[in-house]
Amino acid sequence: MTEEGADEGTDSGRPALADQRGVETVYQPAEDSDLLARTAAERVTSGDRVLDVGTGSGYVAATLAEAGAEAVGVDLSPLACREAAENGLPVVRGDLVSPFHENSFDLVAFNPPYLPTPAEAEWDDWMEHALSGGEDGRRLVDPFLAAVSRVLAPGGEALLLVSSLTDPDAVRAYARENGLGSEVLATEKHPYEELVVLRFSEI
Amino acid sequence: MKEDLMDIICCPLDKHDLDLDVAERDDEEILSGTLTCTECGERFPIEDGIPNLLPPDMREEAPA
Numbered sequence: 001m002t003e004e005g006a007d008e009g010t011d012s013g014r015p016a017l018a019d020q021r022g023v024e025t026v027y028q029p030a031e032d033s034d035l036l037a038r039t040a041a042e043r044v045t046s047g048d049r050v051l052d053v054g055t056g057s058g059y060v061a062a063t064l065a066e067a068g069a070e071a072v073g074v075d076l077s078p079l080a081c082r083e084a085a086e087n088g089l090p091v092v093r094g095d096l097v098s099p100f101h102e103n104s105f106d107l108v109a110f111n112p113p114y115l116p117t118p119a120e121a122e123w124d125d126w127m128e129h130a131l132s133g134g135e136d137g138r139r140l141v142d143p144f145l146a147a148v149s150r151v152l153a154p155g156g157e158a159l160l161l162v163s164s165l166t167d168p169d170a171v172r173a174y175a176r177e178n179g180l181g182s183e184v185l186a187t188e189k190h191p192y193e194e195l196v197v198l199r200f201s202e203i
Numbered sequence: 204m205k206e207d208l209m210d211i212i213c214c215p216l217d218k219h220d221l222d223l224d225v226a227e228r229d230d231e232e233i234l235s236g237t238l239t240c241t242e243c244g245e246r247f248p249i250e251d252g253i254p255n256l257l258p259p260d261m262r263e264e265a266p267a
Contacts, residue, residue: 049211076257076261081253082253085251085252090204090208091253093256094215094255094256095258098258099212099214100211101211101212101213101218102218
């Protein structure tokens, strides 16, 4: 998705916020969501309880529901929550995994905002929030890794989509500090980045 | 929201159970109402069928 803004001609390489306002306010599924959804769908069995964090339009949750899981979405954006609900998904407006009980999920999937973004370019609208990962791309990745263990059922796992732009090795090192072992489940090369699905589970 | 969601949601502040107070429902779902933490008493709205379990300081419409 990094190339989307290239032909819009802004210095940041991404579309000007004004160009997006009123056009798209909820992140729509792209290669990253698709890779995460396909990878996660292979790992769920019928009746598994799964959570899609930052569900956006609800694409990953819907894919997991089709695979037989009981899928719930959570998103910070009221617009995303509305769209996911209209797509027939159970959805909660909340901050990462904070509104869920401990041991609730067999699998938690998260396609976070992961694009490193200069500080001065941030915080103008919901789409910006859905794309920007802060200066190191890990603005929401790190809090997620610090919190996700609590909601995983015994033997449960978290699947996280990151980009080569987000420094997957640093992500895995931070997870280890939080008691999570990791492995690479899938990779996919794109013109400006490599997408990586990481799997985390308690050590 | 469907009522079985109550099994997995909790107060985002202290992780205790929530009490459900239904204002409006149809055959399948709770359309509006209030979720109240059994421990701290914080109240969370259900609007258009969607429970808003953001911490109170994150509830504004604009992204923080």
